[in-house]
Each structure stands twice: as C-alpha cells, then as structure tokens.
Amino acid sequence: MGTYLIRRFFLMLLTLFGISVLIFTMLRLVPGNIADIVFNAAGMIDVAEKAKLEKELGLDRPIPVQYIEWISGLARGDLGYSYVSEKPAIKEILPRIPITAKLAGLALLFAVTFGVPLGVISAVRQNTMLDYVLRVVSLSGLSLPSFWLGLLVLMAFVTYFGSIPIYTDPPKGFWNTLWLFSIPAAAVGFRSSALVMRLTRSSMLEVLRQDYIRTARAKGAPARTVNYRHALRNALLPVVTVIGIEAAFLMGGLIVTETVFNIPGVARFLVEAIRWRDYPIVQNLVMFIAVVAVSINFLIDLLYAVLDPRIRYAS
Amino acid sequence: MFTRLSALVVVIFAFVAPATAEAGGPKHGGILKIYHRETPPSLSIHEEATFSVNVPAMALYNNLVVYDQHKPQNSMGTIVPDLADSWSVSSDNLALTFKLHQGVKWHDGQPFTSKDVKCTFDLLQGKGQDKFRKNPRKDLFNNISEVTTNGDFEVTLHLKRSQPSLIAMLASGYTPIYSCHVPPAQMRTHPIGTGPFKFVEFKQNESIKLARNENYWKKGLPYLDGIEFTIISNRATAVLAFVAGKVDMTFPTEMTKALIADIKKQDPTAVCEIGPINVSTNLIVNRENPPFNNIELRKAMALALDRKAFIDIIYQGAGDVGGTLLPPPEGVWGMPPEMLKTIPGYGEVQKDREQARAIMTKLGYGPNNSLKIKVSTRNLATYRDPAVVLIDQLKTIYIDAELDPVESSQWFAKVARNDYSVGLNLTGNGIDDPDQAFYENYACGSERNYTHYCNKELEALFDKQSVETDVEKRRKMVWDIDKKLQEDVARPILMHARSGTCWKPYVKNMTIMNNSGYNGYRFEDLWLDR
Numbered sequence: 013m014g015t016y017l018i019r020r021f022f023l024m025l026l027t028l029f030g031i032s033v034l035i036f037t038m039l040r041l042v043p044g045n046i047a048d049i050v051f052n053a054a055g056m057i058d059v060a061e062k063a064k065l066e067k068e069l070g071l072d073r074p075i076p077v078q079y080i081e082w083i084s085g086l087a088r089g090d091l092g093y094s095y096v097s098e099k100p101a102i103k104e105i106l107p108r109i110p111i112t113a114k115l116a117g118l119a120l121l122f123a124v125t126f127g128v129p130l131g132v133i134s135a136v137r138q139n140t141m142l143d144y145v146l147r148v149v150s151l152s153g154l155s156l157p158s159f160w161l162g163l164l165v166l167m168a169f170v171t172y173f174g175s176i177p178i179y180t181d182p183p184k185g186f187w188n189t190l191w192l193f194s195i196p197a198a199a200v201g202f203r204s205s206a207l208v209m210r211l212t213r214s215s216m217l218e219v220l221r222q223d224y225i226r227t228a229r230a231k232g233a234p235a236r237t238v239n240y241r242h243a244l245r246n247a248l249l250p251v252v253t254v255i256g257i258e259a260a261f262l263m264g265g266l267i268v269t270e271t272v273f274n275i276p277g278v279a280r281f282l283v284e285a286i287r288w289r290d291y292p293i294v295q296n297l298v299m300f301i302a303v304v305a306v307s308i309n310f311l312i313d314l315l316y317a318v319l320d321p322r323i324r325y326a327s
Numbered sequence: 328m329f330t331r332l333s334a335l336v337v338v339i340f341a342f343v344a345p346a347t348a349e350a351g352g353p354k355h356g357g358i359l360k361i362y363h364r365e366t367p368p369s370l371s372i373h374e375e376a377t378f379s380v381n382v383p384a385m386a387l388y389n390n391l392v393v394y395d396q397h398k399p400q401n402s403m404g405t406i407v408p409d410l411a412d413s414w415s416v417s418s419d420n421l422a423l424t425f426k427l428h429q430g431v432k433w434h435d436g437q438p439f440t441s442k443d444v445k446c447t448f449d450l451l452q453g454k455g456q457d458k459f460r461k462n463p464r465k466d467l468f469n470n471i472s473e474v475t476t477n478g479d480f481e482v483t484l485h486l487k488r489s490q491p492s493l494i495a496m497l498a499s500g501y502t503p504i505y506s507c508h509v510p511p512a513q514m515r516t517h518p519i520g521t522g523p524f525k526f527v528e529f530k531q532n533e534s535i536k537l538a539r540n541e542n543y544w545k546k547g548l549p550y551l552d553g554i555e556f557t558i559i560s561n562r563a564t565a566v567l568a569f570v571a572g573k574v575d576m577t578f579p580t581e582m583t584k585a586l587i588a589d590i591k592k593q594d595p596t597a598v599c600e601i602g603p604i605n606v607s608t609n610l611i612v613n614r615e616n617p618p619f620n621n622i623e624l625r626k627a628m629a630l631a632l633d634r635k636a637f638i639d640i641i642y643q644g645a646g647d648v649g650g651t652l653l654p655p656p657e658g659v660w661g662m663p664p665e666m667l668k669t670i671p672g673y674g675e676v677q678k679d680r681e682q683a684r685a686i687m688t689k690l691g692y693g694p695n696n697s698l699k700i701k702v703s704t705r706n707l708a709t710y711r712d713p714a715v716v717l718i719d720q721l722k723t724i725y726i727d728a729e730l731d732p733v734e735s736s737q738w739f740a741k742v743a744r745n746d747y748s749v750g751l752n753l754t755g756n757g758i759d760d761p762d763q764a765f766y767e768n769y770a771c772g773s774e775r776n777y778t779h780y781c782n783k784e785l786e787a788l789f790d791k792q793s794v795e796t797d798v799e800k801r802r803k804m805v806w807d808i809d810k811k812l813q814e815d816v817a818r819p820i821l822m823h824a825r826s827g828t829c830w831k832p833y834v835k836n837m838t839i840m841n842n843s844g845y846n847g848y849r850f851e852d853l854w855l856d857r
Contacts, residue, residue, distance in 0.1 A: 044736035052736050053368055054376040054463035056774040057743045061461055096368065097531055098516050104531065166567050170593070176571035178564060180360075180534075180557045271561045274568075276533040280560075284366060284532055289736065 020313055024306050031302040035295055036079050045071055046095040046289045069095060082295060092292035096285075101292040104281075105300065112277035114193050115200070115269070116262035122201025123208050124255060130205075131212025131251075135220060136239055146209065153206025162199045162272035169195075178274040196273040200266060204258050211254050215247040222246075249319060256312040260305035264298075353550050353835065357855035360574045362565045363556040364581055366531045369515035372503050373451065376463040378755070378845050381500045382579055383535045383556045385848040386549075387434075388503030388520035391425050391444065392494060396849050399602070399841040401759055402659045403491075403798065406498045410439070410521065420489035420796070427480040431544040433506050434525045441476035446507035448474045448484070459511050466773065467496050467763065489794040491801075492762045500846040501757045523549035523851035532558055543851070550854035562586075569829060570594050575855070576830040576837070580604045580844050584645040587827045598834075601645055601827035602841035603657045606755040608637070608713050610819040611777050613748050618698065623686050625816040628749075629672040630683035631724040632717075636676075637822045641713050645825040648673070650809040651764050653823055657841040659759050662806045670813045683724040697727040703741065704751040706732035713821060714751040742777045751821075752777065759842040761805045765789045769817055780817040833857040 044052075047065045051057050066072045070081070085092055091101035134146040170176050177196075183189040219225065220243050228238045267279040278297060285293035363383065368375055370384040393409040394401045408414075411425035431439035449455035451468050470493065473485040486493065496502060505511075509519045518526050521544065524537035535556040539549055557574060559565040566586060569577050570593045580602075582590070587599045612619050612628065619625060638646035647654045650670075654661035667673045671682075692698050702721075704714040711732060718728040728749065733741055741747060754775075756764055766789060767773055771781035788808050795801040813819065828839050833856045840847040 043734055044740070048740055049736045050368070050461055052739045054461055055739055056376075056463060057740055058461065058774070065460060094531075096366075097529075098512065163563055166564060170567050170571045174571060176567050176573050178559070178568060178573065180568070180573055272564055274557070274559050274561070274564055276530070276558075281532055287735075288368075 016317075017314075020310055024310050027306050028299075028302060031306075032083060032295075032299060033079070035298045035302075036075075036082065039289075039291060039294055040075055042286075042289070044289055046291070047071065049288050082292075086296070086299070091296045094285075094293050095290045096288050096293075101296050104293060105278075105297055108276060108278050108281050109300070111275060112263060112266060112270070112279065114189065115197055115266060115275060115277060116259065118190075118193050118197030119200040119204060119262055119266075120255070120259055122197055123204035123258065125205075126201070127205035127208025128212050128248075128251065131209040132216055132239060132244060134209065134213040135216035136235075138217060147213075150206040150209045153202045154210070156203070157268075158200060158203060159268045159272050161202065162196065162269055165195060165199055166272065179276065180274065196269050196275060199273075200262070200269050204262075207258070208251060208254060212247065212251050215250050216243055219243045219247040245319065249316065252312055252315055252319065256308045260301075260308045263304045264301035353852065353854040354856060355550050355854070356552050357857065358553045358555055359551050359576065359834065359850070359853065359855065360555050360557065361576045362559040362568060362574045362578055363535065364558075364562070364565070364578045365560055366558055367535075370518045370526065370529060370535070371459075371511065371514040372501060373447075373464070373505065374459050374461055374511070374515065378500075378579075381845050382848050383537070383554075384518065385500045385503070385846075386522050386524040386537060386554060386850045387518050387526055388505075388522045389431075390497060390499075390502055390504060391427075392498045393500075393849065394498045394840070394846045396847055396852070397836070397838045399838055400657060400659065401495075401498070401840055401843050401846055403495060406494060410444075410504055414494070420491070420794075421486045422483050423486065423493065424481065424483040427482065428544060429480055431521050432542055433509075433521055434519045434540060435509075436542075437506065437508055438479075439504075439506070439521050440479040441482040442479075443506045444482040444504055445474045445476055447503075447505045450505060450511065457510050460515070464501060464757075466766065488790075489796075490762065491796050492760045492793065495758050495760045496763065498846070499758045499843075500848060523849065524551075524554060527553070532560075534558060545851065549851045551850065554850060566590060569597075572831070575834050577828055579828045579839060579848070580826045582827040582829055584643045584825075584827070587829065590829050596832050597829045598832055598837075599827055599829040600839050601825055602839065603647060603653055603823055603825050604755075604844040605653045605658070605759055605823070605842050606753055606844070607649075607651070607653075607823050608641075608821045609752055609754055610717065610821060611742070611747075611750040611752050612816065613745055613750075614778055614780065615745060616748065618690075619748060621690070622816070624690060624698075626671065627683040627686040627690075627724055628721065628726070629813075629816045629819045630679040630686070631720050631726075632672055632819060632821060633676045633720055634673070634822055636720070637713055637716055640716050641822070642824055642826075647823040647825065649823050650813050650820055651768070651818075652761060652805065652809055653756070653759055653842050658823075659842060660761050660802060660805050660809075662809055666806060666810065670810055672813070672819065680723050687725045692725040694725060697722075697725045700726060700728050700748050701731040702728045702749050702751060703731040703733050703747040705735050705738040707735060710751055710753060717751055717821070743774075745779075750777075752818075755844065757843060757845045761801075761808070762789075762793050765792075765808065769812060778818050780812075780815065782811075782815065782817075785811055785815075 047062045051062055094101050094104050097104060130146055134143045137143050166176055177192060179192060183192045225238060225243055228242050264279055266277060267283055270277045270280040282297050365379055367379040370380060372380055372384050390409045391411040392406050395405040395407045398405040410428055412428050414423060414425045416423055427441055433439060446455060448471060450457060450459060451465055453465060470487050470490050471484050472487045475483050505514060506519060523540050523543045525540045527536040527538045529535045538553045539551060543549060559568060568574050570590060584601060587601060590597050591599060612625050614620055634648045638644060650662050652658055652660040655663060672679055702714050702718055704710040714730055718730060721728050754768060767775050769776055769780055770786055785808060792801050792804040795804060830837050835856050836853045838847060
C-alpha cells in the first residue's frame with residue numbers, strides 16, 4: 013500500500029509539471045498579450061509604448077526564461093503581480109477560492125444527497141412509475157443548460173418575491189452565506205445530481221444482477237441489507253469516480269453559474285484574466301485548479317482501495 | 328365661522344403640503360448603487376479610452392472647466408467653471424489663462440495649485456519625468472506649446488495656433504486634473520483627485536466603491552454618502568437586479584430599446600431615457616490594396632448601403648442617419664437632413680443600388696462573377712451584427728462577402744497593419760466637436776485614421792474651421808468638410824446608435840448627456856429621495 017501511495021504521489025508531481033508546461037506554452041500561443049489588449053482598448057497601437065510595456069513586464073524575454081522565473085517564483089510562494097490590477101497575484105487569487113469552494117461544495121452536497129439515493133431507488137424500482145418519473149427528472153437535469161436554469165430561477169425570484177439572490181456584497185454570517193450560495197448551488201447541483209443519479213442507477217442495476225446478490229437474497233437477507241450493504245457499496249466505484257471528476261470540474265468550471273448569479277469566484281476571474289492575457293493570474297489559477305483536480309483524483313484512488321479490497325491486494 | 332376657516336385651512340394644506348414636500352431641497356445621505364457592465368482596466372482616466380472608466384472615475388476628479396452636468400447637450404455654451412473660477416483668452420487667441428479656485432485640497436490633504444495643472448499637461452504631452460503607461464489622447468493637446476504658471480492660482484496654456492475648441496476638450500470627462508505628487512502608477516490603482524468622492528476600493532469582477540469627500544471644496548456637496556458600482560457582466564442579471572431594486576440605476580447608455588420596454592413592463596415607476604451616444608458604426612475600406620484602391624469600387628459600396636435597414640435591424644429603429652458628426656437635433660455640428668440627402672448613398676436606396684450595380688458591371692463584376700471579399704470585424708456582438716447586415720447589403724451589388732470575426736485583442740493591431748480589405752468599426756467621440764472627430768479620424772498620419780485617407784486640401788480646411796471663432800460660420804465649414812468626407816468614401820458612416828439608461832424615481836438630479844457618453848458622471852449634486 014505504501015509503495016502504491018508513493019508511486020501515485022510521484023505520478024501526481026509529474027502530472028503537475030506537465031500541466032505547468034502545457035499551461036505556460038498554450039497561454040503564449042494564444043494571439044496577443046496584455047500590451048496588445050491595453051492598446052486595443054485605446055483603439056490605437058503605439059509601437060514604442062507597447063514595446064516599453066512589454067519590456068517592463070518582462071514579456072520581451074525568451075519564453076524558457078519566463079517559465080523558469082515563474083516556476084522558481086511559485087516554489088518560493090511568489091506568484092508575481094497581476095498585470096491588470098498591479099497587485100500581488102496571491103492577493104487577487106486567494107479571496108476568490110473560498111467563494112468558489114463554498115459554491116462547489118454545496119453543489120456537490122446537493123448532487124450526492126439527491127443523486128445517490130434517487131439512483132438506488134430508481135434501480136430497485138426499475139420500470140415502475142417512480143423509476144420513469146425519476147428518469148425524466150434526471151434527463152431534464154442533464155438537458156437544461158445551466159445559464160437558462162439560472163436565469164429562470166432569478167426571474168422567478170424577481171417576479172414572485174421581488175428580490176434577487178445574486179452576489180453584490182460578501183454575505184455576513186453562516187445563514188446568509190448558506191442562503192446566498194444554496195440557490196446557485198442547487199442550479200448547478202441539479203445537473204450534477206442527475207448525472208450521479210443516472211450513473212448510480214445503471215451501476216446498481218448491473219450489480220443487482222450479480223450472483224452474490226442472488227445468493228444473499230436466497231439466504232434470506234432483508235432487501236434493505238442486500239440493496240444498501242451488498243449492492244450499493246460495489247456499485248459506488250464508478251459513482252465515486254464521477255463525483256471526483258465533478259468536484260474537480262466545479263472548482264474551475266462554474267463560469268456560467270458565477271456569471272448568471274454574479275458570484276466573484278475563480279472561474280469568472282479566470283475568464284476575465286484570460287481576456288486580458290493576465291499571465292500571472294491565469295498561470296497560477298489554472299495551476300491551482302490542476303492541483304485540486306490531481307489531488308482529488310489521488311484521494312479517489314485511495315478511496316477505491318477502501319471501497320474495494322481487491323484493488324488494495326492487487327497493489 | 329371657525330369650522331369654515333378650519334376647513335379652508337385643511338383644504339389649503341392638502342394642496343400645499345405635497346407641493347412643499349415635492350419642492351423640498353436635496354437630501355443628504357444614502358449610497359447610490361449602480362451596476363457596472365465590466366471590470367474597467369483602471370480608474371486612471373487619462374490612460375484609458377473607454378467610458379467604462381469615466382462612469383465610476385469622473386466623480387473622483389475635477390477639470391479646469393466642465394460641461395454643465397444638467398444640460399444634456401454639450402456645447403461651447405454649456406461649459407462652466409470647475410477648478411478654474413474664470414478664464415480669459417488673449418487678444419491674439421494664443422493664450423488661455425485660468426484663474427484657479429483657492430483652498431482646494433487633494434483627497435490626501437495636499438493643497439491643489441497651478442503646478443498640478445502644469446504637471447497634468449506635461450504628463451499628457453510626455454514632457455514630465457513621470458510617464459503614462461499609455462497615453463491615448465496625447466494628440467488632442469498637440470497645439471499646446473507651453474504651460475506656464477503665475478503664482479499658485481493662475482495658469483496659462485500657450486497655443487501654437489488659435490483653437491477655440493480647445494476649451495471643449497478641457498471640459499470633457501476625459502480631461503481631469505491630476506496631481507504632481509501622485510505617480511501615474513498609483514493613479515491606476517489608488518487614484519487621488521480633488522473630486523466630490525474619494526476612492527475606497529476596486530475589486531476586479533466585484534465592485535468599485537467611492538465615499539463622500541467630506542472636505543470637498545464645493546460647500547455642501549456632494550449629497551450622497553457614497554457610490555457603489557457592482558460589476559455585473561451579464562446584462563440579463565443586471566436588468567433583473569435593477570428591477571428587483573438591488574441597484575438604483577443601470578449602467579449609463581447600456582439599455583437597448585427592447586430592454587427598456589421590458590424594464591418598464593416589470594417596473595412602471597422606472598425612469599428611462601433613450602438618446603444618442605455619439606458612437607458611429609462605420610465602414611472601413613483598405614484603399615491601398617487592389618481592387619479597393621479604385622475609388623469607383625468604393626463609391627459603389629457606399630451606394631449599396633441602406634442605412635435605415637441597419638438602424639431598424641440592429642437598434643429596432645433607435646438610431647440616426649448622419650455623417651461623421653452626430654446629426655441634429657442632439658448633435659451640434661452634424662449636417663442637416665436636407666444636406667445629407669444630396670450625398671450619394673443617402674438618397675433612395677433602390678436608385679442608388681442601380682447606380683452601384685452599373686459601376687460594378689463597368690468594373691467587370693456581375694451576378695455570375697461576383698467580387699469575393701472578407702468583411703473583418705471585432706468578434707463582439709455590437710460589431711458582428713451590423714457586419715452581417717452589411718454583408719447582406721453588399722450582395723445586392725455583386726459583392727459576395729464572408730464574415731471574418733477577429734479576436735477582440737487583435738482587431739486594432741490587424742487594422743494598423745493594413746491586414747484587411749473591408750472592415751466594420753465603431754467610433755466613439757468623447758466630445759461633440761469637429762476638431763476631435765476630424766483630426767483623430769481623418770488627418771493624414773493619425774493613428775486612428777484606419778483607412779489612411781489623406782487629403783491635404785481637406786486637412787487645410789480642418790485647420791481653417793478649427794481657428795474660426797464664429798460658431799455659425801464654423802458650422803457651415805464643418806458641414807462642407809463632412810459632406811466631402813462622405814463623398815470621398817473616406818469612412819462611410821452607417822449609423823449613429825441610440826441607447827438608454829434607467830434609474831429609480833427616487834434618484835434625483837440625474838441628467839444623461841445626449842451628444843456624448845463620456846462627460847456627465849460627476850454625480851456631485853445627485854441625491855436620493857427616499
């Protein structure tokens with residue numbers, strides 16, 4: 013098990029190194045840099061002033077030099093300065109992480125709380141009216157675009173309650189925070205729960221047809237024990253994988269929800285930074301999302317071993 | 328008797344009381360909440376060229392002179408004192424002297440003096456030790472040869488030649504006075520001004536907060552305790568936020584006619600105004616490369632335009648047909664409609680198109696041999712949508728165009744490289760004045776003269792109108808120049824857009840300028856009646 017963990021950890025570091033090279037190179041392959049954007053906004057190009065700005069920001073140096081400088085800075089905890097706000101990148105990035113983490117965490121909680129039990133119910137009651145209803149609901153969750161659903165929720169609030177649950181100021185206190193984030197989280201979580209539900213259902217159906225389930229039933233084990241203790245535990249492996257992928261996605265992929273509900277989180281900030289070619293922000297933010305994604309994958313690998321002893325023995 | 332008297336008193340009171348309340352003076356206090364359409368690049372007005380900066384930042388500063396904030400039409404007659412108590416012009420029209428207000432302090436407590444005015448113009452002309460990171464309007468002040476001070480409260484701008492409209496440029500929201508002691512880099516991140524509001528905080532993608540300047544030199548002002556701009560980049564969310572009362576005002580001139588109708592339906596009490604913003608949509612043709620180096624082909628393109636169709640399709644009829652300068656009645660210098668009609672391409676569309684087809688046939692093009700081109704434009708809806716209409720209209724004269732959407736950051740670089748054949752562009756004017764419009768967009772060698780149109784004779788007329796002090800005479804000269812520019816297909820103007828702003832009825836003293844979107848955001852005497 014120890015060797016497995018060490019191997020996985022080093023693989024994680026290697027992945028992160030690959031990602032850093034990829035982010036850095038891809039960002040510089042995108043046409044234009046901050047100097048282009050700055051002058052474009054002014055509707056003119058002053059070649060001398062543009063070159064001066066590029067020199068000031070170190071963009072005139074060879075790309076490998078720029079990469080080494082970034083990585084060595086990152087290792088020292090120096091993320092550089094935002095080209096746009098001219099403030100330390102760390103000060104721009106850090107306050108946004110908890111905002112997105114809260115939203116993603118709540119959305120994931122919504123997805124698991126509804127997705128897993130409803131998936132089990134749907135599988136156990138296969139081809140009943142309840143199963144059909146749940147399948148229709150889950151299909152709707154997958155089909156409805158988040159921005160449309162989000163706007164619909166906002167319109168409903170304005171029409172029926174005369175208020176709008178969008179982020180304009182940092183919420184004060186636990187309940188205010190929960191209230192502000194729970195609505196967008198539900199809008200995102202609806203789609204995620206639909207995905208989790210469908211996967212749980214199909215995985216459960218497959219497991220419920222296994223011989224050992226039949227044996228358990230033949231031995232007179234209660235239905236609840238068979239379904240939840242014997243079947244669900246084994247059906248959870250692919251579900252856990254999807255939950256992990258969703259968790260990683262939610263940390264950086266909530267652009268639509270953050271835009272519609274005006275939440276100043278990581279994804280919206282990242283898109284804005286890309287628009288401005290604010291390299292220090294984009295590089296460090298993508299790197300952060302990559303660390304989250306890789307770490308979650310690492311945790312899921314560990315969870316596999318807990319859920320399925322065969323994986324533990326094999327390693 | 329007593330009862331009758333009492334009744335009379337009650338009746339009189341019933342009539343008078345509401346009127347008194349209505350006529351009650353401005354109230355102090357409250358935070359005005361406005362949504363902002365995007366994160367502005369910085370709050371240093373001199374370094375930026377978008378009104379996304381002027382709207383939140385103009386309240387931080389003062390100018391020497393400013394357009395009267397409650398007269399919607401900016402003109403020479405609406406310029407009022409700001410930091411300058413008075414100004415005078417020398418007999419040879421080559422020196423403009425300002426007597427400055429005494430006792431003005433910067434937000435950090437330092438005193439304001441004539442040196443600050445000199446520093447501002449030195450910065451704008453690149454003469455000082457400190458430099459702007461970018462200086463988009465330096466050309467506007469090329470005519471200033473020197474700035475001299477006489478004591479702490481008098482400053483003189485010496486001109487190379489007479490330029491009556493210089494005062495108009497000084498009155499623009501784009502020309503605030505900066506201090507000597509705050510470097511340009513700090514002005515971008517933590518601006519210090521003399522204006523009615525002080526900078527509090529600017530969080531990207533979140534908000535910009537301004538607080539009342541307790542020591543504002545205009546006694547009793549401002550009325551508001553502060554202004555908060557919440558950055559809401561999604562317009563649908565922003566409109567809903569306004570309807571729900573989360574913000575008191577929409578971002579200025581950001582509402583379309585359709586959106587205003589929608590807002591009025593949901594909130595009939597909302598006050599909404601729609602008007603011109605002095606932004607023209609125009610056609611740019613690369614006259615240096617074949618086949619567009621042929622004036623006949625360019626003329627045919629100008630004849631193919633149906634300007635009304637552009638306005639109807641893109642702005643649901645909320646727009647104006649005009650030349651380079653904003654058309655009347657809101658525009659001060661635009662050509663009158665009867666003059667416009669005499670310009671090729673502004674008359675009857677079908678007739679003009681027949682003429683255009685005849686030109687194209689003469690040039691060897693026809694239904695089976697169309698000219699294949701690309702129409703390049705910035706990949707933003709405001710550019711892309713009219714470009715699609717343009718492509719459709721060009722088809723009528725055997726030009727088969729394909730849309731070439733250019734990544735926004737690359738647009739001006741591409742145009743500056745001359746790497747396009749036909750393009751569609753938007754041009755915003757900071758002030759409704761011919762000097763700015765002509766020199767910036769049509770003078771030989773100007774950075775913003777994207778089509779490289781260069782007519783020395785006409786440029787001499789630019790100078791002639793610029794020195795003319797008689798407004799009526801100057802107006803006629805301007806009309807002739809504008810007509811010539813359209814006839815020369817220098818940069819055919821497709822339309823002038825109109826757009827709207829909404830605010831809640833308790834927001835008082837709000838005036839939206841209707842011939843410029845850059846000059847009306849001082850907010851010093853705006854108040855909230857709630």
